[in-house]
Amino acid sequence: MISNAPALKQRALAAIDAMRDEWIRISAAIHAKPETAFQEFQSAALLCETLESHGFSVERGVGGLETAFRAEARGKGQGPTIALLAEYDALPELGHACGHNLIATSAIAAGIAVRQVLGELPGCVLVIGAPAEEGGGGKLLLLERGVFHAVDAAMMVHPSAWTMVARTSLASMRLTVEFTGKASHAAAAPEDGINALEAVILTFNNINALRLHLKPDARVHGIITHGGTAANIVPEYAAALFSVRAAKKSYAEQVLQRVIQCAQGAGVATGAQLEYIVEPGYADMIPNQAMARAFAENWRAISVQVNEPRPNERMGSTDMGNVSHAVPAIHPYIAIAPDGTAGHTVEFREAAISAAGQAGMLNAAKGMAMTAIDLLSDPPLMQQVTQEFAATAK
Numbered sequence: 001m002i003s004n005a006p007a008l009k010q011r012a013l014a015a016i017d018a019m020r021d022e023w024i025r026i027s028a029a030i031h032a033k034p035e036t037a038f039q040e041f042q043s044a045a046l047l048c049e050t051l052e053s054h055g056f057s058v059e060r061g062v063g064g065l066e067t068a069f070r071a072e073a074r075g076k077g078q079g080p081t082i083a084l085l086a087e088y089d090a091l092p093e094l095g096h097a098c099g100h101n102l103i104a105t106s107a108i109a110a111g112i113a114v115r116q117v118l119g120e121l122p123g124c125v126l127v128i129g130a131p132a133e134e135g136g137g138g139k140l141l142l143l144e145r146g147v148f149h150a151v152d153a154a155m156m157v158h159p160s161a162w163t164m165v166a167r168t169s170l171a172s173m174r175l176t177v178e179f180t181g182k183a184s185h186a187a188a189a190p191e192d193g194i195n196a197l198e199a200v201i202l203t204f205n206n207i208n209a210l211r212l213h214l215k216p217d218a219r220v221h222g223i224i225t226h227g228g229t230a231a232n233i234v235p236e237y238a239a240a241l242f243s244v245r246a247a248k249k250s251y252a253e254q255v256l257q258r259v260i261q262c263a264q265g266a267g268v269a270t271g272a273q274l275e276y277i278v279e280p281g282y283a284d285m286i287p288n289q290a291m292a293r294a295f296a297e298n299w300r301a302i303s304v305q306v307n308e309p310r311p312n313e314r315m316g317s318t319d320m321g322n323v324s325h326a327v328p329a330i331h332p333y334i335a336i337a338p339d340g341t342a343g344h345t346v347e348f349r350e351a352a353i354s355a356a357g358q359a360g361m362l363n364a365a366k367g368m369a370m371t372a373i374d375l376l377s378d379p380p381l382m383q384q385v386t387q388e389f390a391a392t393a394k
C-alpha cells in the first residue's frame with residue numbers, strides 16, 4: 001500500500017477541477033455533433049487529440065475499428081493495468097439521448113488526472129475508446145481482437161436518473177426474421193399470393209401470446225423493417241428485427257428459442273418461407289463487488305449520494321457486460337436527470353448537456369480517478385478484485 005494515496009487522490013481531484021472548462025467544452029462538442037455507431041470520427045479524433053496533448057501515447061483504429069482507440073500512460077515500474085472506457089456513439093435521429101458524450105469526457109478526464117500523479121505509482125492507465133455501444137457491440141469486437149489483453153480491471157460510468165455503483169444489466173440477443181411469400185394482385189388474384197407481411201404480423205401476435213408465460217425479467221421487443229411495397233400487391237417479402245433479453249444469458253437463450261418457434265408457427269400458418277439470423281448479443285453485467293465497494297467509498301468521500309439498485313429495477317443491456325465476463329469490471333451510474341427520467345428520450349438528451357449533466361460528468365471522472373489510484377496503490381485490494389473475479393467467472 002502506497003501511504004500517500006490520499007494526497008495523490010487530492011491532486012487528481014484538483015486536476016479535474018482545474019480543467020473543468022475543457023471537459024465541458026469537449027462534452028458539449030461531442031453532444032453538438034452526434035455520430036452513430038462506427039461513424040464517430042470527429043468524436044474519436046477530439047478525444048485522441050486531447051489525450052495526446054496531455055501526455056498519453058495513443059493508438060488509433062485499434063481492433064480494426066477506425067473509431068476505436070487505445071491511449072496509454074505508464075507509471076513507475078510494474079503494476080496493474082487499469083482501463084477506463086469511453087463510449088461516444090449517439091442514437092439514430094435522437095442524438096446523444098444516452099449521454100455518451102459525458103461517458104467519453106469523464107473517461108479521458110479521469111485518465112488525464114491519474115496520469116498527473118502516475119509518476120508516483122506503479123502500473124499503467126489506459127483509456128480505451130469503444131465505438132458502437134448502441135448496436136454494433138464495439139466492446140465485443142475489441143475483446144475478440146485482443147484490445148483488452150493484459151487489462152487487470154476496467155471501469156466506466158454511465159449517466160442515469162439514479163446514482164448506483166453495482167447494478168447488473170440484461171443479457172441480450174438480436175433476431176432478424178425474414179419471410180418470403182409470393183406476390184400477386186391483392187384485389188384481383190389474392191388466392192395466388194402468399195402474404196409475407198401476415199407472417200410477420202402473426203409472429204408478433206404469437207410472441208404476445210407467449211409473453212404471459214415468460215419470467216418477469218424477460219424482454220422481447222421488435223420492429224417491422226419491411227412490410228411490402230404497395231397496398232395492391234400481396235407482400236412477397238417482409239422482415240422484422242427483435243431484441244430478446246433476460247437477466248441471465250441462459251434464460252435469454254431459452255426465450256430466444258420460443259420466439260423462433262413463434263416465427264416458425266407464423267410461417268406454417270401463412271405458407272411463407274422463414275429465414276432467421278441470430279446475432280450474438282450483450283452479456284449480463286457482473287459488477288466486481290470489491291471494485292464497487294472502493295468506488296462507492298470514493299464517491300461518498302466527495303459527497304455523491306450512492307443509492308442501492310431498487311427492487312424490480314428497470315434496465316437495459318450494455319456491451320460492458322461482455323467486458324465484465326472477461327476482466328473485473330464495474331459500470332456505475334450517475335444521476336444527471338430527475339428520478340424517473342428515461343434514457344433514449346429528448347429529456348435525457350437535454351440533461352446530457354445541462355449543468356446537472358456536467359456536474360455528474362465531473363463526479364464520474366473523480367470517482368474513476370480515485371478508484372484507479374486505489375487499484376494502483378493498494379496491492380491487497382487488487383488481489384481481492386482478482387480473486388473475486390476468478391471465483392465468479394466460471
Ligand SMILES: [Zn+2]
Nearest residue numbers: 098100133158
Ligand atoms: Zn448508453
